[in-house]
Each structure stands twice: as structure tokens, then as C-alpha cells.
Amino acid sequence: MDTSPPEPRLSALYQELILDHYRRPRNKGTLDGATHSVSLNNPLCGDEIDLQLQVEGGAIKAVRFVGRGCSISQASASMMTQLLKEKAVPQALALAERMSAMMQGDETAAGDKSLGDLRALAGVSKFPIRIKCALLPWNALTDAFKGQW
Amino acid sequence: MLDAARLRADFPLLERQEHGRRLVYLDNAATTQKPDAVLHAIADYYRTTNANVHRGAYSLAIRATEAYEAARAKLAGFVNAWTPEGVVFTRGTTEAINLVAGSYGRAHVGRGDAIVVTAMDHHSNLVPWQILCQEKGATLRMVEITEDGRIDLSDFGTALEGRPKIVAFPYVSNALGTVNPAAQLTRLAHAVGAVVVVDGAQATPHLKVDVRALDCDFYALSGHKMLAPMGSGALIAKPELLEAMPPYHGGGEMISRVFDDHSTYNKIPHKFEAGTPNVEGAVGLAAAIDYLGAIGLERVAEHEQALAQAAIDQLTQIDGVTVYGPRGHRAGVVSFTYGDIHPHDIATILDQDGVCIRAGHHCTQPLMRRLNVPATARASFYIYNDLDDVAALAGSLVKAGALFGYVPA
Numbered sequence: 001m002d003t004s005p006p007e008p009r010l011s012a013l014y015q016e017l018i019l020d021h022y023r024r025p026r027n028k029g030t031l032d033g034a035t036h037s038v039s040l041n042n043p044l045c046g047d048e049i050d051l052q053l054q055v056e057g058g059a060i061k062a063v064r065f066v067g068r069g070c071s072i073s074q075a076s077a078s079m080m081t082q083l084l085k086e087k088a089v090p091q092a093l094a095l096a097e098r099m100s101a102m103m104q105g106d107e108t109a110a111g112d113k114s115l116g117d118l119r120a121l122a123g124v125s126k127f128p129i130r131i132k133c134a135l136l137p138w139n140a141l142t143d144a145f146k147g148q149w
Numbered sequence: 150m151l152d153a154a155r156l157r158a159d160f161p162l163l164e165r166q167e168h169g170r171r172l173v174y175l176d177n178a179a180t181t182q183k184p185d186a187v188l189h190a191i192a193d194y195y196r197t198t199n200a201n202v203h204r205g206a207y208s209l210a211i212r213a214t215e216a217y218e219a220a221r222a223k224l225a226g227f228v229n230a231w232t233p234e235g236v237v238f239t240r241g242t243t244e245a246i247n248l249v250a251g252s253y254g255r256a257h258v259g260r261g262d263a264i265v266v267t268a269m270d271h272h273s274n275l276v277p278w279q280i281l282c283q284e285k286g287a288t289l290r291m292v293e294i295t296e297d298g299r300i301d302l303s304d305f306g307t308a309l310e311g312r313p314k315i316v317a318f319p320y321v322s323n324a325l326g327t328v329n330p331a332a333q334l335t336r337l338a339h340a341v342g343a344v345v346v347v348d349g350a351q352a353t354p355h356l357k358v359d360v361r362a363l364d365c366d367f368y369a370l371s372g373h374k375m376l377a378p379m380g381s382g383a384l385i386a387k388p389e390l391l392e393a394m395p396p397y398h399g400g401g402e403m404i405s406r407v408f409d410d411h412s413t414y415n416k417i418p419h420k421f422e423a424g425t426p427n428v429e430g431a432v433g434l435a436a437a438i439d440y441l442g443a444i445g446l447e448r449v450a451e452h453e454q455a456l457a458q459a460a461i462d463q464l465t466q467i468d469g470v471t472v473y474g475p476r477g478h479r480a481g482v483v484s485f486t487y488g489d490i491h492p493h494d495i496a497t498i499l500d501q502d503g504v505c506i507r508a509g510h511h512c513t514q515p516l517m518r519r520l521n522v523p524a525t526a527r528a529s530f531y532i533y534n535d536l537d538d539v540a541a542l543a544g545s546l547v548k549a550g551a552l553f554g555y556v557p558a
């Protein structure tokens with residue numbers, strides 16, 4: 001049996017903080033008084049997210065999600081909801097772009113404090129097929145504001 | 150058990166490394182690797198025999214046609230088909246089932262009729278029937294499965310009381326490894342006058358198939374799951390049913406005489422093979438059948454059963470692992486979950502050790518709902534796998550557990 005230690009890239013991928021958000025997701029549930037709701041799934045691996053937002057005066061007052069899926073997609077969703085509270089919509093969309101840049105391997109994005117806990121997901125960029133997992137909640141966010149806000 | 154190491158030498162892809170590790174390919178239910186015998190047969194066909202079939206009057210075209218028809222006869226013999234004319238080449242199982250639904254189904258199913266499928270059917274033996282039922286105003290009845298992942302025979306009996314026109318089920322489940330009692334299910338369905346469609350995608354590569362002994366009416370298979378190229382496959386049918394069926398696709402090859410406003414159709418099986426067929430696929434499939442025939446399907450089944458048993462034994466010893474599907478007699482497909490580690494995460498971690506498994510719903514979403522999981526991880530074995538591969542799977546899984554805090558690293 002192979003008992004060599006896991007690859008460093010794997011340890012970087014599955015950090016404590018990511019598993020913590022996966023197992024104890026923040027802001028999980030549904031939102032009364034939501035102004036924006038989006039459901040997205042990834043048919044390939046079955047990750048799902050229902051994202052609800054309450055926007056007032058151009059700012060996100062509350063955000064909740066219900067989701068099923070891998071640790072990466074669920075941790076990303078949990079971390080995202082923490083970050084979005086009280087953000088103006090354009091600010092939230094700018095964060096989505098930073099997140100996307102980090103997933104493409106952009107080092108400055110990975111060092112950007114504005115991404116908060118999400119920086120723990122920087123290792124995902126080394127696993128190209130998992131990037132869509134990390135971006136699923138963010139795609140739901142940008143979808144939510146595709147129309148009017 | 151088979152001498153897997155010796156067989157592996159026939160498969161050039163299996164000599165590759167992944168992430169610096171020996172490749173441990175355990176996704177054979179999705180598709181198998183191809184031996185040199187198949188790769189060479191395809192290359193030889195193009196180097197020596199290629200021309201369009203059933204058209205040219207010159208020797209080369211005649212040889213190409215002979216190669217194509219010889220492949221049909223070989224496949225007929227392999228599954229003990231009624232006649233070679235009862236073998237329609239298709240792109241695979243999916244197209245074969247769509248052919249039955251689109252031709253036989255559209256001609257025979259009407260408003261208020263019933264079609265029976267099972268909760269363990271692959272989407273390709275479910276969605277074509279959903280589409281047909283929606284078009285015709287017929288009802289689709291899904292037979293439940295038991296706790297240990299078998300077709301619930303009492304629910305199957307209840308479903309038959311609705312006197313369905315068509316009963317469809319998988320011979321072997323791609324998600325659970327269950328080997329269904331296909332001959333018995335066929336007998337029961339025939340007793341109420343139903344026509345029986347067997348999804349043989351996972352059975353044909355792994356056990357000795359005899360469609361005449363099963364006595365089913367239609368049998369679908371995929372070449373790429375049994376060492377042959379992608380895009381090869383067939384519908385095996387009782388010839389008298391095919392004779393009476395309307396065509397499926399229109400075009401060249403399937404016609405006899407074409408007038409301005411109508412046509413008469415070619416004999417079976419050509420009536421159902423519109424357009425230029427996948428001749429390299431048929432030739433490759435014939436080579437795959439020779440390769441498997443030399444080993445013997447009984448020995449293939451025995452080998453896989455041993456690997457599946459070893460995998461179940463080793464995986465269930467890991468605290469937190471759940472293995473789905475029946476124990477005892479089963480095929481070499483082992484579906485499992487590990488605590489709250491998502492199967493997708495398991496697959497990523499195993500991949501770093503060169504272990505290729507499938508994670509997801511395996512095109513069986515109704516089944517996943519019944520198992521109450523969004524997805525499973527699945528290891529599936531073939532002739533070139535051995536006990537070292539099972540050990541690699543178990544070892545890598547322990548690492549996944551360590552990363553997620555299940556066992557001390």
C-alpha cells in the first residue's frame with residue numbers, strides 16, 4: 001500500500017480553512033425578503049447552488065445560499081457570502097473578477113486582501129478542472145446582477 | 150485470475166505515467182483502453198482496404214464491404230444473435246435505444262399506453278422513453294430498487310399489471326454493479342405481452358451474453374466499453390421485429406428505390422443504417438471480439454468478480470466508507486462514498502496518485518436520489534487490472550481520508 005504523504009499541491013488545496021467552511025458553511029439557508037435569487041448547477045459534477053440576495057439602495061444587505069457539492073464549491077460559496085455583506089453591487093462584481101483572476105493563476109489577485117478567506121482557494125488554480133467548482137457561486141452572483149439591480 | 154500484467158503489455162496507453170506515477174485506470178465502465186490488436190486492425194483497414202461500403206463495384210470496395218459484413222457476422226456470433234441481419238450497427242448503446250424508441254416505439258405506443266423502466270437505468274435507457282411518452286401521451290412507470298441495489302421484483306410485477314407495451318432494463322447496472330436476472334425479467338414481461346429492451350452496455354464487455362437464451366426483443370451494446378473504438382456499437386434485434394419497423398433515419402444506404410415524393414426501403418439491417426457507416430469501428434469491434442474471445446468471457450467475469458470482491462473487502466475496512474450495490478455475485482463496478490468527502494474531491498486526490506476513478510451521478514440521477522447521495526465515487530475493473538490496482542485505490546483513499554481528517558496522516 002502506498003503510504004507516502006499527500007502531494008504538497010493537495011495539502012495546499014485542502015486547507016483547514018476550506019474544510020472548515022465546507023463543514024460549517026456560513027450564511028447557509030434561505031432569505032426572507034430576497035430581491036435577487038439565482039439557481040445554478042454544474043451538470044458535469046452535480047454541484048448546485050441557490051443564491052439569494054437582498055439589495056437596498058445599491059448595496060447588498062443580506063445574502064444566503066443553499067448548496068450541495070464538493071468542498072471547493074461549498075467553501076467558495078460560504079466565503080463569498082461573508083465577503084459580500086454591505087458591499088455595493090459594483091464592488092461585489094469587482095470581487096467576482098478578482099476571484100476569477102486568482103483562479104487563472106494571477107499572483108497579485110491571490111495576494112489581494114480584499115478577497116479575505118477566499119485567498120485560501122488560490123491553490124485551486126493548479127487544478128484546472130476544479131476551477132469551475134470554485135467559481136460556481138461567483139457565476140451565480142454575476143448572473144443575479146445581469147438584469148437590473 | 151487472469152495474468153493482468155501480461156495483458157497490460159498489449160495496451161500502449163497503460164504504459165503511460167500520470168503525475169509521475171504508474172497509471173491505474175479504474176474507469177472501465179466509462180470506456181476501456183484499446184489493445185494493439187484493435188489499433189492495428191483499424192490502421193490496417195485504412196492502409197489496405199478502405200473504400201465506401203455497399204457502393205463500389207471495384208474489388209477494393211468489395212473487400213471493404215466484406216470486412217464490414219464480416220464484423221457484423223462476428224458480433225452476431227459473439228452475442229448469439231438470431232441472424233446477422235438482426236445486427237444493426239449504431240454509434241453505441243445510446244443510439245441503439247433511441248432507434249428502438251424512435252422506430253418501434255413511435256409505431257406501437259399510443260395515448261394511455263405504459264412503458265416500464267427501472268430506477269437503476271442509465272439516462273440513455275430512460276430519456277428516450279421519457280421523450281416518447283411525452284410525445285404519445287403514454288405513461289412511464291419506474292420500477293423501484295431494493296436496499297441492496299437490485300430490481301425490486303415485487304414492484305416489477307406490480308408495474309407489469311399495467312400491461313406495458315415496452316419493458317426496458319439494464320442487464321448490468323453501471324452505477325451499482327448489479328447483474329439483473331435478465332432472462333427471468335424478460336419472461337415475466339413477455340407474459341403480459343410487452344416487448345423487452347435490454348441495455349447491454351455494461352454486460353457485453355464483462356460476461357458471456359446469449360441474447361437468444363435471454364429471449365429479449367432488443368439488445369443494445371457499445372463497442373468502446375469492450376476494447377473497441379468509440380462510435381462503434383449495435384442494436385441486436387429479433388429480425389421479424391426489425392422487418393416490420395419503419396425506418397429511423399432517412400438517407401443513402403437505407404433505401405431501395407427513390408421517387409420524387411416517396412421511397413421504398415432496403416432490407417434489414419441496411420434499412421436502419423442510413424449514410425456511410427463507421428466501418429473502422431466495426432472492424433475494430435471485430436478485432437476486440439477476437440481478443441476477448443481468446444481470453445474467454447467466463448474468465449473475464451471471474452477476474453472482475455475477484456477484483457470487485459477484493460475492493461469491497463478493502464474499502465469497507467476503511468472507517469467511514471460506504472459501498473453501494475449487492476454483495477456476492479456482481480460485476481466489477483464498485484460505487485462508494487467516504488464520510489462527507491465529496492466524490493469529486495476523492496477523484497482529485499486519487500488522480501494525484503495516478504488512480505483514475507469516476508465521480509458523479511454516472512448518468513443515473515434517479516438512482517442517486519434513491520441512494521440519497523448527490524454522487525458516488527466509482528471504481529470499475531477490467532482484464533488488465535489486478536490486485537495491485539485495488540491496493541493502490543485503497544491506499545490513495547486512506548490519503549484522502551487523512552486530508553479530510555478521517556485518519557491520522
Ligand SMILES: Cc1ncc(COP(=O)(O)O)c(C=O)c1O
Pocket residue numbers: 178179240241242243244271273274319321322323348350351371512
Ligand atoms: C448501463 C449503460 N447504458 C448506456 C450507456 C451509454 O452508452 P454509450 O454512451 O456508449 O451510448 C452506458 C455508458 O455510458 C451505460 O453504462
